Amino acid sequence: MTREFTRSAVVLLAMTLGSFSVSGQESESAKDSGQSRTVTVALDGSGQYKSIQDAIDEAKPGDTIHIQPGEYPEDVTIHSKDRLRLIGAGVEKVTVLGRERVGVFHIGKWPYGATHIEISGLTIREHGGHAMGIFNGKSIVLHDVRINGMLFGQQVQDVHIENCTIGGSETTGVQFADSQAVLIGNLIHDNDHGVTVAGKSSIRLERNVITRNLFEGVLVTDHATAALVSNTITKNGGGVAFLNMASGEASGNVIGLNQVGFLIAPSSHPMLSYNAVHNSEHNYVRAGSPPTAAPELQSQTDLVTEPQFVDSSRDDFRLKPNSSLMHVGKFAYLGALPPLETTR
Numbered sequence: 001m002t003r004e005f006t007r008s009a010v011v012l013l014a015m016t017l018g019s020f021s022v023s024g025q026e027s028e029s030a031k032d033s034g035q036s037r038t039v040t041v042a043l044d045g046s047g048q049y050k051s052i053q054d055a056i057d058e059a060k061p062g063d064t065i066h067i068q069p070g071e072y073p074e075d076v077t078i079h080s081k082d083r084l085r086l087i088g089a090g091v092e093k094v095t096v097l098g099r100e101r102v103g104v105f106h107i108g109k110w111p112y113g114a115t116h117i118e119i120s121g122l123t124i125r126e127h128g129g130h131a132m133g134i135f136n137g138k139s140i141v142l143h144d145v146r147i148n149g150m151l152f153g154q155q156v157q158d159v160h161i162e163n164c165t166i167g168g169s170e171t172t173g174v175q176f177a178d179s180q181a182v183l184i185g186n187l188i189h190d191n192d193h194g195v196t197v198a199g200k201s202s203i204r205l206e207r208n209v210i211t212r213n214l215f216e217g218v219l220v221t222d223h224a225t226a227a228l229v230s231n232t233i234t235k236n237g238g239g240v241a242f243l244n245m246a247s248g249e250a251s252g253n254v255i256g257l258n259q260v261g262f263l264i265a266p267s268s269h270p271m272l273s274y275n276a277v278h279n280s281e282h283n284y285v286r287a288g289s290p291p292t293a294a295p296e297l298q299s300q301t302d303l304v305t306e307p308q309f310v311d312s313s314r315d316d317f318r319l320k321p322n323s324s325l326m327h328v329g330k331f332a333y334l335g336a337l338p339p340l341e342t343t344r
Helices: 007-013 028-032 052-057
Strands: 040-041 064-067 070-072 076-078 084-087 095-096 105-107 115-134 138-154 157-162 166-169 172-177 179-184 186-187 193-200 200-204 209-211 215-221 225-229 232-234 238-242 247-251 254-256 262-263 271-274 276-278 282-286 309-311 316-321 326-328 331-333
Touching: 040 052, 052 064, 052 076, 052 084, 052 254, 138 238, 166 172, 172 186, 193 238, 209 215, 215 225, 215 232, 238 247, 238 254, 254 262, 262 271, 262 276, 276 282
Parallel strands: 040 064, 064 084, 070 095, 076 105, 084 115, 095 115, 105 115, 115 138, 138 157, 138 166, 138 172, 157 179, 166 186, 172 193, 179 200, 186 209, 193 215, 200 225, 209 232, 215 238, 225 247, 232 254, 238 262, 247 271, 254 276, 262 282
Antiparallel strands: 309 316, 326 331
16 A cells, blocks of 8 residues: 655645734743743754753753754653743654654653643654654644654543544554544545544544555444544545444544445444445445345435545546535535636
């Protein structure tokens, strides 16, 4: 399976999230008085630190760490920290490579957590198959981050992941266990599974593009709950699976060009509405040994129709202007991406 993804799809997912300005360095007197500071990490020694980890270790609540361009060959851990911002110069300019351990970037470390942490503007490259782990933390925000490898979260609350690109994992792109998180406007691609929601997790997925995963785009299992709203889940082995005692809803999604649309266990309890399904083998399958086609699982409001993407061969998953997936139910359009605008 190809582990590459065209840059055009990333461009189509770009969202304006606001910028964060770095106003300069605080004086030593400000540092001594406990006021928040902005410090700089630069490999060439032009900042206060040459190591991201050194800057984190000395950070106080409210500090901002600005990371200059470069490839940083280090493992990074944030734990026992509160109100800390890591702002990289951009995903194309800052890469954290890892060094020795499996998992390059950790937020939280058993039994210590971290709270109110914000990370943006950098790339995290996997090491040993694992790129980023979030453990025992609360109020964690990732935006405009590229993760090459697996993002794993366990026993974390109030995690917000927005406008990130996550892909290239030999297992799962994003996996949460016993956690609470929201994922909005991300591109999740070229993994074995796209997103796995397990344990007693409660996860919301909204306006994500989830594509080119070998198995399911989204797998909800155990006693987890997931709300899937306005996602485009396409060109995967399977679309969405609710297994074991999983529950939740799937509404306003485009689930097309997969082998299977929905795979639903008899013991699970999803609510489906206003989804567009168009898959090569079956749109609805009941899990079992063997799985069986189950068209009776279709919601009365679901649409079985070709989504009319602009160009799926080039991973342009916007809807064509004449798509039948606009103005459906309460949705201006189904799926993650606004339709292509017509030109006069």
